[in-house]
Amino acid sequence: MNKTIITMGLAATGLLAFAGSTQAATLQDVQDAGELRCGVSNGLPGFSQPDSSGNWAGIDVDTCRAVAAAVLGDADAVEFIPLTAAERFTALQSGEIDVLSRNTTWTTTRDASLGLNFTGTNYYDGQGFLIKTALGVDSAYDLDGAAVCTQAGTTTELNLADFFRANDMEYEAVVFDTSEASAQGFDNNRCDVLTSDTSQLAALKTQLTDPDSAEILPEIISKEPLGPVVRQGDDEWFNVVKWVLFGQINAEEYGITSDNVEEMESSDNPSVQRIVGTSGNMGEILGLDDDFMVDVISQVGNYGEMFERNVGPDTPLGLNRGNNALWTDGGILYAPPFR
Amino acid sequence: MSSDPTPLKPGNPKPWNDPRVRSVAFQLIAIAAVAWIGYSLFQNTISNMESRGIRTGFGFLNETAGFGIIMSLINYNETMTYGRTFLVGLTNTLLVSGLGILFATIVGFIVGIARLSTNWLVAKLALAYIEVFRNVPLLLQIFFWYFAVLGTLPGPRQALDVGGVAFLSNRGIIIPKPVFEAGAGWIGIALIVALIVSLVIVTWARRRQAATGQIFPAFPVASALILGLPALAYLVMGRPVGWDIPTMGGFNFSGGITAIPELGALLLALTIYTATFIAEIVRSGIVSVSSGQTEAALALGLPPRRVLRLVVIPQALRVIIPPLTSQYLNLTKNSSLAVAIGYPDLVNVFMGTSLNQTGQAVEIVAMTMAVYLAISLSISLLMNIYNRAVALKER
Numbered sequence: 247m248n249k250t251i252i253t254m255g256l257a258a259t260g261l262l263a264f265a266g267s268t269q270a271a272t273l274q275d276v277q278d279a280g281e282l283r284c285g286v287s288n289g290l291p292g293f294s295q296p297d298s299s300g301n302w303a304g305i306d307v308d309t310c311r312a313v314a315a316a317v318l319g320d321a322d323a324v325e326f327i328p329l330t331a332a333e334r335f336t337a338l339q340s341g342e343i344d345v346l347s348r349n350t351t352w353t354t355t356r357d358a359s360l361g362l363n364f365t366g367t368n369y370y371d372g373q374g375f376l377i378k379t380a381l382g383v384d385s386a387y388d389l390d391g392a393a394v395c396t397q398a399g400t401t402t403e404l405n406l407a408d409f410f411r412a413n414d415m416e417y418e419a420v421v422f423d424t425s426e427a428s429a430q431g432f433d434n435n436r437c438d439v440l441t442s443d444t445s446q447l448a449a450l451k452t453q454l455t456d457p458d459s460a461e462i463l464p465e466i467i468s469k470e471p472l473g474p475v476v477r478q479g480d481d482e483w484f485n486v487v488k489w490v491l492f493g494q495i496n497a498e499e500y501g502i503t504s505d506n507v508e509e510m511e512s513s514d515n516p517s518v519q520r521i522v523g524t525s526g527n528m529g530e531i532l533g534l535d536d537d538f539m540v541d542v543i544s545q546v547g548n549y550g551e552m553f554e555r556n557v558g559p560d561t562p563l564g565l566n567r568g569n570n571a572l573w574t575d576g577g578i579l580y581a582p583p584f585r
Numbered sequence: 586m587s588s589d590p591t592p593l594k595p596g597n598p599k600p601w602n603d604p605r606v607r608s609v610a611f612q613l614i615a616i617a618a619v620a621w622i623g624y625s626l627f628q629n630t631i632s633n634m635e636s637r638g639i640r641t642g643f644g645f646l647n648e649t650a651g652f653g654i655i656m657s658l659i660n661y662n663e664t665m666t667y668g669r670t671f672l673v674g675l676t677n678t679l680l681v682s683g684l685g686i687l688f689a690t691i692v693g694f695i696v697g698i699a700r701l702s703t704n705w706l707v708a709k710l711a712l713a714y715i716e717v718f719r720n721v722p723l724l725l726q727i728f729f730w731y732f733a734v735l736g737t738l739p740g741p742r743q744a745l746d747v748g749g750v751a752f753l754s755n756r757g758i759i760i761p762k763p764v765f766e767a768g769a770g771w772i773g774i775a776l777i778v779a780l781i782v783s784l785v786i787v788t789w790a791r792r793r794q795a796a797t798g799q800i801f802p803a804f805p806v807a808s809a810l811i812l813g814l815p816a817l818a819y820l821v822m823g824r825p826v827g828w829d830i831p832t833m834g835g836f837n838f839s840g841g842i843t844a845i846p847e848l849g850a851l852l853l854a855l856t857i858y859t860a861t862f863i864a865e866i867v868r869s870g871i872v873s874v875s876s877g878q879t880e881a882a883l884a885l886g887l888p889p890r891r892v893l894r895l896v897v898i899p900q901a902l903r904v905i906i907p908p909l910t911s912q913y914l915n916l917t918k919n920s921s922l923a924v925a926i927g928y929p930d931l932v933n934v935f936m937g938t939s940l941n942q943t944g945q946a947v948e949i950v951a952m953t954m955a956v957y958l959a960i961s962l963s964i965s966l967l968m969n970i971y972n973r974a975v976a977l978k979e980r
């Protein structure tokens with residue numbers, strides 16, 4: 247009858263129960279279970295979305311698949327658990343999931359007071375606005391008095407308030423619990439503007455009844471580094487999730503792809519050798535097999551492949567690398583060295 | 586000689602043998618045990634959470650919330666605290682539940698009586714209404730009213746206008762807002778005086794009717810007073826009330842009072858859905874009154890309307906009240922479906938946004954549950970008191 251109260255109640259009870267067991271060994275638990283439990287969004291094109299036959303796809307989904315490949319040798323050994331923005335942290339704290347990969351922004355409060363650790367950034371995003379063309383507004387600074395659709399429990403909601411306050415403008419926040427409902431509210435004209443992480447706006451626009459009725463405003467009003475999250479207090483697991491993503495970024499930097507990873511195993515570049523595990527003991531010190539990155543790269547690909555497949559120019563989202571290009575290509579993607 | 590055996594007094598048994606003392610003692614022990622278990626569970630959780638780096642405690646209630654809320658009965662803006670967001674959510678929940686209970690009761694009684702109408706069409710219409718709305722899931726009905734009905738209203742620039750002062754659009758209904766100037770207080774005083782005098786008149790009329798059988802038209806007189814006296818004060822004080830008429834500017838109207846469509850849709854859905862159950866309760870209550878009562882009342886020459894009001898309903902109420910209470914509780918709990926369409930109730934604002942911004946799930950979920958428990962217990966208590974008042978008094 248009252249789903250939210252019941253789920254949240256259960257989650258809180260879960261927190262009570264789980265707060266009992268102290269020593270965490272997530273890596274061991276995942277290996278024993280033979281499956282990684284990964285929290286994703288309910289459906290966000292390019293990030294995590296189930297297709298008609300229930301297979302999940304997206305960059306957040308691939309981030310989880312990469313961890314499963316590293317830890318279990320099988321990128322498909324993942325159980326995806328869809329979560330709303332408001333449910334996600336409780337689900338991780340209570341142990342319902344092993345890793346949260348749900349376009350989640352890394353902020354101080356989340357990092358320091360929720361008992362969680364952000365392992366890195368798999369997409370550098372920023373917040374923007376989608377507006378009805380008919381209103382004839384072409385700047386976010388002209389939005390005084392607008393009704394804005396957004397989703398509960400997100401940084402989006404807070405940035406929105408900050409932006410309007412900082413610019414001395416009034417607004418009416420229409421807050422829904424799923425992005426589907428807020429998109430419908432916008433489509434229905436309940437609000438003049440929809441705000442979300444910019445990566446979503448293009449996809450949302452294509453889903454409107456009349457995609458030409460709306461346009462994206464040029465302003466980006468926030469920094470949204472999105473990345474995977476794990477529980478605090480389990481450093482081994484924290485390191486694993488962190489270095490799988492770093493490994494994928496390093497792999498792109500050294501030109502290791504899913505197509506050439508076999509050949510790369512005979513490379514004599516020491517940096518490449520450490521990634522594919524033919525020299526050094528990177529896997530061992532992380533608690534994995536030394537060739538764990540071979541599983542990751544052959545089954546999921548390097549960071550660039552993951553990007554192109556899910557959100558790149560040839561996908562419905564059609565995003566350019568921008569900030570998400572490697573530091574060597576003018577972006578800000580810079581992974582610590584694999585050594 | 587004095588062999589008269591002293592009769593056994595119903596003596597004072599030792600306290601530990603006294604069944605009354607014993608039962609009280611056992612209950613106290615049980616309560617203490619439960620409280621202790623609850624307390625240690627709580628303490629254990631808190632200390633475990635702290636050791637995992639999860640912040641605990643109620644300090645967050647004094648921190649700045651930083652997010653906007655679309656509708657608030659109390660003064661609120663994003664510089665206020667999380668404690669304030671709790672109050673905003675709470676008052677919004679009370680508003681929608683209170684109005685929902687009021688409207689559902691009115692509609693439910695009308696439909697329940699219509700269901701028993703001797704007019705075939707009226708009875709069948711009532712039946713159709715009940716069957717349709719009782720069997721469609723509530724969430725679907727909320728979406729229906731929100732997206733399919735209110736959502737298709739024109740935008741603010743094409744708003745339907747009522748006499749140039751009130752406007753209906755997909756942003757809600759916006760009406761002029763009274764602006765009270767100096768002297769407006771007298772209108773309020775006039776209203777209070779009118780209410781008190783009306784109460785006296787009604788009581789007096791009822792007593793007199795009971796004693797002498799004479800009927801005094803108390804209702805028209807009271808209505809005239811309640812409307813007339815404040816109107817008089819308004820004129821005498823030189824019309825001290827102005828109106829803030831909404832005007833179109835930029836994206837939407839400014840000024841006036843807005844009832845947002847989220848409130849409208851939720852209220853419509855809760856009312857229409859719950860009224861079907863209330864209608865069935867009312868119908869069964871009325872049917873439970875023996876037909877002999879109606880026949881006797883009619884034989885005394887009472888007109889049918891009075892038969893219903895004076896003979897049938899008072900007896901039916903005894904059957905109606907207990908299940909009605911549980912409908913009120915359901916309505917209140919169902920109001921938390923608000924979150925689906927963004928009405929800022931307690932669950933949406935506090936257990937949704939505030940929880941997610943602070944991450945203090947245990948505290949916030951506990952506070953929210955405590956609120957629903959308190960609301961439910963208060964409704965039950967009030968209804969029990971009312972039930973006792975209407976219950977059969979054996980004389």
Ligand SMILES: N[C@@H](CCC(=O)N[C@@H](CS)C(=O)NCC(=O)O)C(=O)O
Nearest residue numbers: 287288289331350351400401425442
């Ligand atoms: N990055 C922001 C926003 C994340 C978020 O939840 N965004 C919404 C769109 S504004 C979303 O992804 N919804 C998908 C869903 O509901 O499953 C955060 O971490 O708070």
